[in-house]
Amino acid sequence: MRRLFALIVALMLWVSVVPNASAAEVSATLVPCRDSAAFQQRAKNVVPGSSAADRFQKYVDEGLLCGVDDGLPHLVVDGHLDHAGEFIIPGLLFLYLAGWLGWAGRNYLNIVHKSDTPEYKEIQIDVPLAIQCFLGALLWPLQFVKEIISGEIQVADDKIPVSPR
Amino acid sequence: MSTNFLKYLSLAPVQAVLFSSAAISAFIVINWLNPNLLALAQ
Numbered sequence: 001m002r003r004l005f006a007l008i009v010a011l012m013l014w015v016s017v018v019p020n021a022s023a024a025e026v027s028a029t030l031v032p033c034r035d036s037a038a039f040q041q042r043a044k045n046v047v048p049g050s051s052a053a054d055r056f057q058k059y060v061d062e063g064l065l066c067g068v069d070d071g072l073p074h075l076v077v078d079g080h081l082d083h084a085g086e087f088i089i090p091g092l093l094f095l096y097l098a099g100w101l102g103w104a105g106r107n108y109l110n111i112v113h114k115s116d117t118p119e120y121k122e123i124q125i126d127v128p129l130a131i132q133c134f135l136g137a138l139l140w141p142l143q144f145v146k147e148i149i150s151g152e153i154q155v156a157d158d159k160i161p162v163s164p165r
Numbered sequence: 166m167s168t169n170f171l172k173y174l175s176l177a178p179v180q181a182v183l184f185s186s187a188a189i190s191a192f193i194v195i196n197w198l199n200p201n202l203l204a205l206a207q
Contacts, residue, residue, distance in 0.1 A: 058201060122177065123176065124175045126175070127175055127180070
C-alpha cells in the first residue's frame with residue numbers, strides 16, 4: 001500500500017510539474033537556424049572550412065532551433081521526439097553510464113562481502129574481479145528489473161542494524 | 166617487486182586517479198581529433 005501511494009504521488013508530481021509545451025510560444029522566440037538572420041550573420045563571421053564552420057553547417061542540417069534575437073542554437077528539452085538528439089538521447093546515455101558505474105560497484109561490493117577479507121578488498125581493488133563486474137553490469141537495466149521483481153534488490157528488515165531504543 | 170607494484174596500482178585511490186586520467190585523456194584526444202563527434206549525436 002505504501003508503495004502504491006508513493007507511485008501515485010510520483011505520478012501526480014510528474015503530471016503537475018511537467019509544463020505543457022506550447023508550439024506557438026516556441027515559434028515566437030525560436031526559429032530554425034537556417035531561417036534566422038542573426039544566425040546567418042554569425043555563420044558569416046567564421047573562417048570557411050574550419051571546424052567552427054562545420055559546426056554551424058551541422059546546426060542547420062540537424063534542424064536546431066535558434067533564438068530570434070541572439071541567433072544562437074537552443075536545445076529543445078521538452079521531450080519532443082524530433083529533437084531527441086538534443087537532450088533525450090544524451091540524457092538517457094548519461095543515465096545508462098551512471099547506472100553502469102553504480103551497478104558495477106554494487107556488484108563488486110556484493111561479491112567481495114562474501115570473501116574472507118571484504119574490507120581489504122575495498123582498499124586494494126581486485127582488478128580482474130572489478131573488470132568482470134563492469135562487463136557483467138553492461139546489461140544493468142535488465143538486471144535491475146529482474147532484482148526489483150524478485151525483491152533481491154532490498155535487504156530484509158531484520159538484517160538492517162538499528163541503534164538500541 | 167612487480168607484484169608489490171601491482172598491489173600499489175590496485176589501491177582504490179590509485180585506481181581512481183588512473184581511471185579519471187584515462188577518461189579525461191580520451192575526451193581530450195577525441196575533442197582534438199574530431200570535436201564534432203561530441204556534439205549532435207542525432
